[in-house]
Amino acid sequence: MKSNIKSLANLSSPHPASRAVLNRVTHSGLGIVASLSLASAAAAADLSRPIAAANVIFEEVDGVAAVEAEHFFKQTATARRAWYIISPGQEPGLEPDGDPVHLADASGGAYLEILPDSRRNHDEQLIRGENFTNEPGEIAVLSYRVHFNNPGRYYVWVRAHSTGTEDNGIHVGLDGQWPDSGRRMQWCADKNTWRWESKQRTEAEHCGEPYRIYLDVERAGVHEIHFSMREDGFEFDKFILTRDHEFARPNDAGPAVRVKSGKAPSAFGAVAPPPGAGVQRVAAAAGPPVGGAAGGRKPFPAHWGQQPQIQTMDFRPLPGGYGNGSSTLASWIQFNLDLDEARAKGLVLEAREFSLDGSNYYLHQDKWLAINPEEHKSAKIQTASPFPNGRYDITLHTVGENDGQSTYQVSVNDRKIGEFIAPLSEEMFEEGMRYARTFNNVELNSGDVIEVASQIASADGMEYSRARWARLSFKPADDATRAKLKQVHGS
Numbered sequence: 001m002k003s004n005i006k007s008l009a010n011l012s013s014p015h016p017a018s019r020a021v022l023n024r025v026t027h028s029g030l031g032i033v034a035s036l037s038l039a040s041a042a043a044a045a046d047l048s049r050p051i052a053a054a055n056v057i058f059e060e061v062d063g064v065a066a067v068e069a070e071h072f073f074k075q076t077a078t079a080r081r082a083w084y085i086i087s088p089g090q091e092p093g094l095e096p097d098g099d100p101v102h103l104a105d106a107s108g109g110a111y112l113e114i115l116p117d118s119r120r121n122h123d124e125q126l127i128r129g130e131n132f133t134n135e136p137g138e139i140a141v142l143s144y145r146v147h148f149n150n151p152g153r154y155y156v157w158v159r160a161h162s163t164g165t166e167d168n169g170i171h172v173g174l175d176g177q178w179p180d181s182g183r184r185m186q187w188c189a190d191k192n193t194w195r196w197e198s199k200q201r202t203e204a205e206h207c208g209e210p211y212r213i214y215l216d217v218e219r220a221g222v223h224e225i226h227f228s229m230r231e232d233g234f235e236f237d238k239f240i241l242t243r244d245h246e247f248a249r250p251n252d253a254g255p256a257v258r259v260k261s262g263k264a265p266s267a268f269g270a271v272a273p274p275p276g277a278g279v280q281r282v283a284a285a286a287g288p289p290v291g292g293a294a295g296g297r298k299p300f301p302a303h304w305g306q307q308p309q310i311q312t313m314d315f316r317p318l319p320g321g322y323g324n325g326s327s328t329l330a331s332w333i334q335f336n337l338d339l340d341e342a343r344a345k346g347l348v349l350e351a352r353e354f355s356l357d358g359s360n361y362y363l364h365q366d367k368w369l370a371i372n373p374e375e376h377k378s379a380k381i382q383t384a385s386p387f388p389n390g391r392y393d394i395t396l397h398t399v400g401e402n403d404g405q406s407t408y409q410v411s412v413n414d415r416k417i418g419e420f421i422a423p424l425s426e427e428m429f430e431e432g433m434r435y436a437r438t439f440n441n442v443e444l445n446s447g448d449v450i451e452v453a454s455q456i457a458s459a460d461g462m463e464y465s466r467a468r469w470a471r472l473s474f475k476p477a478d479d480a481t482r483a484k485l486k487q488v489h490g491s
């Protein structure tokens with residue numbers, strides 16, 4: 001179990017756990033331990049308060065309403081446990097907490113977690129009314145206002161991130177009532193990733209039964225939606241209310257949020273580092289980003305995930321019209337712009353689209369190729385280039401893992417064009433610029449055999465990484481190739 005004092009010792013480490021504290025402490029040394037814990041408590045309390053104004057009303061249109069979890073306008077019953085807003089550079093720093101932050105892929109750049117999380121596995125003590133409650137509305141009650149254009153039965157879907165067996169249940173209610181159909185929402189599948197689910201835990205099925213979580217909205221107009229704790233440590237990103245009984249689980253952040261009146265807070269993620277020298281952490285946005293991104297910069301697309309936490313302190317124009325910032329931020333923006341453009345032009349080979357036969361890989365979470373360490377230590381897989389002849393910068397997008405540093409090779413027609421050893425991640429899995437490697441100016445003809453190979457590794461000799469990777473993306477490296485692609489794509 002980590003303490004604030006240990007967090008203090010880690011102030012210079014890249015781990016984000018102490019960042020909320022860091023923002024409020026301008027000098028270092030053991031003399032500030034007392035003020036640190038005070039600052040920590042104050043920081044934590046701030047993060048349990050709403051950032052959405054009470055006049056913000058979301059809207060159901062055509063039978064669907066979607067709302068960011070962090071946009072509650074009220075939270076009550078917080079004496080023993082509360083929901084805290086986790087966003088880039090802002091964390092409550094409360095302990096115990098069983099898991100690291102999961103901002104990558106969080107919708108709107110933020111989510112909520114119920115803290116502290118004192119029961120993280122079955123062996124830790126269950127204390128009813130404290131770290132567990134089967135009573136909806138008893139602990140950590142969130143409220144949201146939604147205008148319904150259409151009355152009817154609304155199935156409730158919630159996007160949650162569970163890392164254990166005791167952080168995967170909540171309750172949902174309507175207008176101060178907690179119907180049976182809102183009790184015990186449950187998650188089991190897809191641990192360690194953001195997962196949409198709409199299931200009710202029952203005696204017959206502890207992992208939950210579908211179609212049983214719903215709210216009956218009897219009249220059109222404004223209603224209050226509530227969520228409350230069942231298990232501490234629960235992480236909550238966004239919810240959907242849908243009249244569609246057969247609503248298909250989204251693999252992404254889900255439907256767009258509609259606002260009927262008031263102004264919803266902007267997405268998190270836009271943070272302007274001050275000019276200077278050396279390396280620093282990103283300064284956190286000072287307050288709720290209501291009415292615009294911090295520093296006046298337009299917000300980064302939510303699907304880019306979290307921007308780099310450690311940046312150089314130089315100051316330069318950023319690509320994409322994002323104003324000025326560090327070279328690190330510039331690289332991160334360019335990386336994401338390049339991937340978006342590759343996707344728009346079809347210059348991406350997703351790992352899941354490869355034929356797995358005889359490759360030693362399996363498909364993980366429907367998006368990554370991975371190696372099961374109990375069966376194989378290495379794997380390789382090939383496909384023929386579907387792209388016009390030319391020269392390309394080829395980027396391999398791997399998945400950083402905290403169990404070990406996997407090694408990857410990319411080859412064209414049996415000639416190795418490069419190798420990459422993924423850095424260790426802090427979270428169980430991480431994607432993004434840090435885990436991608438570009439091999440520049442590679443000659444590639446249509447039909448050439450592109451091969452990706454990878455090998456597992458272990459940091460502790462016990463747990464192994466699975467050498468996961470997500471895709472190859474391609475960018476034309478010269479004018480001739482750009483011109484050829486223009487003919488193909490007409491842009």
Ligand SMILES: [Ca+2]
Nearest residue numbers: 097098099100
């Ligand atoms: Ca946590």
Ligand SMILES: [Ca+2]
Nearest residue numbers: 119166232233
């Ligand atoms: Ca728990």
Ligand SMILES: [Ca+2]
Nearest residue numbers: 099167233234
């Ligand atoms: Ca958690």
Ligand SMILES: [Ca+2]
Nearest residue numbers: 107108110237
């Ligand atoms: Ca969110």
